[in-house]
Amino acid sequence: MSLDKDQVQHIAMLARLRVADDEIAETVDKLSRIVDFVDQLSQADTTAVVPMAHPLDAAQRLRPDAVTEPDERDEAQKNAPALSDGFYLVPKVIE
Amino acid sequence: MSSKDLHTQGLMQLAEGLENGDFTAVELVTALLDRIQAHDGELNAFITVTADAALQAAKRSDELRRKGDGGVLNGLPLVHKDIFCTRGVLTTCGSRMLENFVSPYDATVVGRMADAGAVMLGKTNMDEFAMGSSNETSYFGPVKNPWDLACSPGGSSGGSAASVAARISPAATGTDTGGSIRQPAALTGTTGLKPTYGRVSRYGMVAFASSLDQAGVITRSAEDAALLLGVMAGFDARDSTSIDHPVPDYLAGLGRPLKGLRVGIVRQHFDAGLDEETGSAVREALSVLEAQGASLTEVDLPNLDLSVPTYYVVAPAECSSNLSRFDGVRFGHRAENPEDLLDLYCRSRGEGFGAEVKRRILTGTYVLSAGYYDAYYLKAQQVRQLIADDFRKAFADVDVIAGPTAPSPAFRLGDKTDDPITMYLNDIYTIGANLAGLPGISIPCGFASELPVGLHLVGPHFGEEQILRTAHQYQLLTDWHTRCPEGYA
């Protein structure tokens, strides 16, 4: 196994994913298999190869600085699970 | 033509029929809605059927036509993969996370189709967030392959492929990140086109892996795909990665014969791992192209075997970030009675996402995390460059690269769910085009074990005309693309 339970729990925390106790063994097993599989990449000789972030060789286009988006709060908030006075609600964040 | 066989026709024929007044859009749409009623129980190809809206839109298009108005797709029905945002309509992405999500806006692709007059019949089932090659990761259950209901139609655009194969819809949109249009097209005997990255706007397509995702279509013929591509393609100011490149008349280019066409055959494509019957069907297809005047040349893609591992670093990395927005705060599934913020996040996401999506998020988080970035993510980006270089070199000598779309025909549901790697390897022939951003098309070219086989054609950047023409010329001489699964004629 290339990954252990603690590593998987750590990654799951970074990703904010709850992995239930009964899922953890299978998750560790499958993730380890995936990691072993992608480990093949280490065999490739990539000396001096420029990493490719994009399939096309193009530059960012710029848009003019203009207000073009109307207020769509009502429409957008129809999907919101918890609201109050136009605010999205989350359990109290204590700083 | 009687309204009884309207479902058997492709887009070009339907357009002609509507134009000639042989039938109305309302009749056409009604007939297809009846097909959904009749067949979707067994196929599970749809997540949402928009019958009322479709009939209204059909009525409007009939009125427009009477006035001599209407776009190039006026009155033509199609279905959208449920990854495209549709204003006022459920957009689930095959996930519990978005089970109740109603998009407040239309994806650019959806808007362009509607503006051209197309009538949406509904939204099709798919692998959750497009992560899968069998449609088994959908929260709404797997789609069945009309050729054999015990088999997968492939994925992730499985519902789109099945609905076209089953003659429910003449055309469907799809998205293709590693083969999600072409592989299901191959497995269902349909034509599936993935355009060049940047050719079609990604705006309004729920993102899986941003540098790989591309919208395309599944149709009954290359000609129909050319018709739709002409509508979908083109610059979109809302997508920074959309390319401002002229859109040719794809239909006009289809008629050119294949004489002089240089077709590259990839040596590695016929290595071990390819099903024998599938290999024979593809070889047979290549000889048809040769008979039409194309020359076959062997090309080398030495890094091809690394395309799947490269993909399984790049795609999960991007997806792990893209899917962070699903946090139970502004939209999507929210866990009940969260104890605190962390609990809200972890449970909303833990409950909202299925197992495969979680695996990909975890894989992506891992390969980007401190200490692993260079070994995995950066390395994969370098190998991606090597793969793209291989294609560049190959396209110096050939116009089109041809080979199998998938290593085997449709597999049985449940057969590949235990081992993620087996499932991932199903996309071995298609992933390269996504990594390099190239256009590809899968067209039916025969059968293996009585199930359809796909011929895969890949072109250079913005080489859609070339692959569409090759596919069309092939379809002029063959009838594989007209074969209909039993029970759906």
Add this chain to the structure above:
Amino acid sequence: MSAAWEVVIGLEIHTQLATKSKIFSGASTAYGAEPNTQACLIDLGYPGVLPVLNEEVVRMACKFGLAVNATVAPRSVFARKNYFYPDLPKGYQISQYELPIVEHGELFITDGEGNEKRIGITRAHLEEDAGKSVHEGLDRYSGIDLNRAGTPLLEIVSEPDLRSAKEAVAYMRKIHTIVRYLGISDGNMQEGSFRCDANVSVRPRGDEVLGTRTEIKNLNSFRFVERAINFEIERQIDVLEDGGEVVQETRLYDSGRDETRSMRSKEEANDYRYFPDPDLLPVEISEAFIDGVRETLPELPDDKRRRFVDDYGVKQDDAAILTVSRALADYFEEASASADAQAQVVANWVIGDLSGALNKEGLEIEACRIPAEDLAGLINRIQDNTISGKIAKEVFEAMWAGEGTADAVIEARGLKQITDSSAIEAIVDKVVADNPGQAAEYRAGKEKLIGFFVGQVMKETGGKANPGQVNEVLRAKLKEGGQ
């Protein structure tokens, strides 16, 4: 602070760029709207939406780069900084990581000994601001307002070149002045348009190796920057002198208690998993674009200050004050152009009474009630002896209260100075005659009584007599009377 310790400070200043629309969307950046009414689908991170970069943001970053003598990168890249927080809708912040738009800049501050000191600017990069959380009045919940999400920010990172809280403040003020000169930010600290994080460490003087640093987050006033840093320096020295170790951590300044405290909620190890944002392409900036921006650059504060000293003959310190804001400097120049007095006189008025009046009401120079030309008009009336300096103060106040130009006030209130010498002589004669006792004492050598006589004459004239002239006539008359 012990002389045995050396303080090392670096600042990360976040300045909101004064664009109309957001960095990646066409939503308005206006401050103070109803919650979430200026958060469009892109700002909300809705499924399927994509970012498109605002051209003005690039232009502004470029302007800043040129102003601090930095390199503007021909190619810069946006990356995603991944972390979960309710005010961060996408679960990642689009920022620049490995390839920022501006690098290797510098500016000069005046250090504790009055010498010019160079402060290096490591980099300045573009990023999007987050939303805001509201914690009051929502019971067990926090409310999220995403209006601010997506507002363009330029994060300006200094080298660890600052050696005291005072230097840190001087540096921050300098950046504040520059961004406002360039018109790329309103610099409004109350509204959070200009704020900073301070990295503070101490080390035994003479050591090469840097001490462990702490980061104080979100300081939004110059005063807080100074206090927070000073508190932190003392705290770290105390810890070290007690034989302890400074913990590398994020701290928050509590202005109520005037102390910094550890932000335990952020203690969880951060792993931001930066990677290039696949939704955005590399930003390429051509030489031509940079040249175009260069042409629009205004005169910068240091150049202006030098010019005020060299061309106007204004005192160094005054020139520094006048050039703190471009509007103030413009006001001064405009007033000087219309005034028939030495520029230093104008400077005194601007820095003195005018700034006093503005400060009293908390106004910026842009909201000044007296146009520059009118201030010059007032100064001219002093110069041509129409009014005395003392009366001028009254005229100024009337002008400030909206009674019109100096001439109008002088006319309406009858404040014109009496310069007619025969009239003054007559009043002087009367005053001397009315106060024979004091006159005698003066003549006997009690010369300070001259003040008493001047006062009497001014009283008689309602302050309108020219004091110099009164003085002169009085001395002559008192002398005369003695003979």
